[in-house]
Amino acid sequence: MHESPMINVGGIDFDLSIIIALIVSCAVVFILVKLATRNLSVENPGKLQNFMEWVVEFVQGLISSTMDYKKGKPFLSLGLTLIMFIFVSNMLGLPFGLVFDYTSVEKATAFGQPLTSVVDGLAKGSHGVEVAWWKSPTADAGAAMGLALIVFILVHYLGMVRNTKSYFKHYFKPFFFFFPINLIEQFSKLLTHGMRLFGNIFAGEVLIAVLLKMSGVWYGAIASVVGLIVWQGFSIFVGSIQAFVFTILAMVYISQSLETEEDH
Template sequence: MHKSPIIELGGIPFDLSIILMLIVTCIVVFVIAKLATRNLSVENPGKLQNFMEWAVEFVQGLISSTMDWKKGKHFLSLGLTFIMFIFVANLLGLPFGIVTDYHDASHAHIFGKEITSVTEEFAKHPDVEEVGVAWWKSPTADASVTMALALIVFLLSHFLGITKNTKSYFKHYFQPYWFFFPINVIEQFAKLLTQGMRLFGNIFAGEVLISVLLKLTALGAVGWVASALGLVVWQGFSIFVGAIQAFVFTILTMVYISQMIETHDEHEH
């Protein structure tokens, strides 16, 4: 695997590829949303408008399946943002990659800052001739990004539980019996971990397999054929995986919010 372009500012490491790809993801999502709502028409809607209407109805269905719509309608824009952002982020690393190779640690600089991931690699392995740095990849293939998204859901759902459903929120930690309190607390942090790591694991594994398939080209003509066929099949499957993971993350978000804002009686109903 290639290294990430990491620099330090004020002693804090920053992954430039992740920052770049998050910006690209935001721009792509914004452009899609803008184009889809630019010329709205009831009689003759365009393809993008139809797509956006389908996406809105799909997210409405997700919300309605997890909570009462009167409470859940406030989270429509949140769900739509999550599902579009994560889907686009999941797919960015599929079409191509941008990699730069460094043959000397003294050249590993950008914006006047040392690329520490490269210099450290040369320092650890003096016999290494070159170090590749990946600039273009799916941002969701990085655990820090997926865990940050999961943390947003975690903080939001608990904030809503405390402010909108205070009595039931604190009561559920002691159900069915008071000594279940530690288990219920651990469960909340387990949700945070699994939501973030599930997304990361699936997308990261896909990019690892793509890098393995690309390395088959070193085997000659047979390797080139196997690599090309494998990439076509896997990238097609990866689009499906990317869509499924965006769906899973979004519906889990709505489930967690529902568990916090609805009372126990409402869940039974």
């Protein structure tokens, strides 16, 4: 696999490829929503408006399947943001890749800072270090777990603020000594929520990188082209499913945190 363009600022390592991809994802989602809602029309809606209406109805259906819609309506914006942002992020690494081969430390800089991944690689005796500047942000464990952590914090905040009695009481069900198990369950939800997204997208990009490396010989090039076409199509399906799964799990966790004894 290629190295990431890492720089160290104030003792903290930053992956520039992830930062760039996150900014692009936010920009793409913002532009899509802006264009879709720019000229709203009831009689003659445009294609983007129809698409956005379909997305809204789809997310409304997700919320309704996990909780009473009156209770879940305030989370419609959250669901829309999650599913659109994650879908766009999952797709970013599919169209192309930007990989540069660095052979000297002097050229391996960004924003006046040396690329630590290149410096370390060359220090180990490598003749060159390949750095990937473009990939899906969700193919990074830190970005995927960051999204899961945002949902995790929101879920428990809502439980403590809006459903205080039932929220704390459920940690001791069905018996008091189940508290450690229920506590572990909450943190396992955080781990599986983020790692499921990361694992699926990362695996897809690893396979794409493997297929690209096969193009060194003519028969490998033919096989890699066919493999890339097939895998790109499958990756779109996987990326869509993972955006759906992440969003509906977020709604399920929110529903559970707001669930009262009267709801049973």
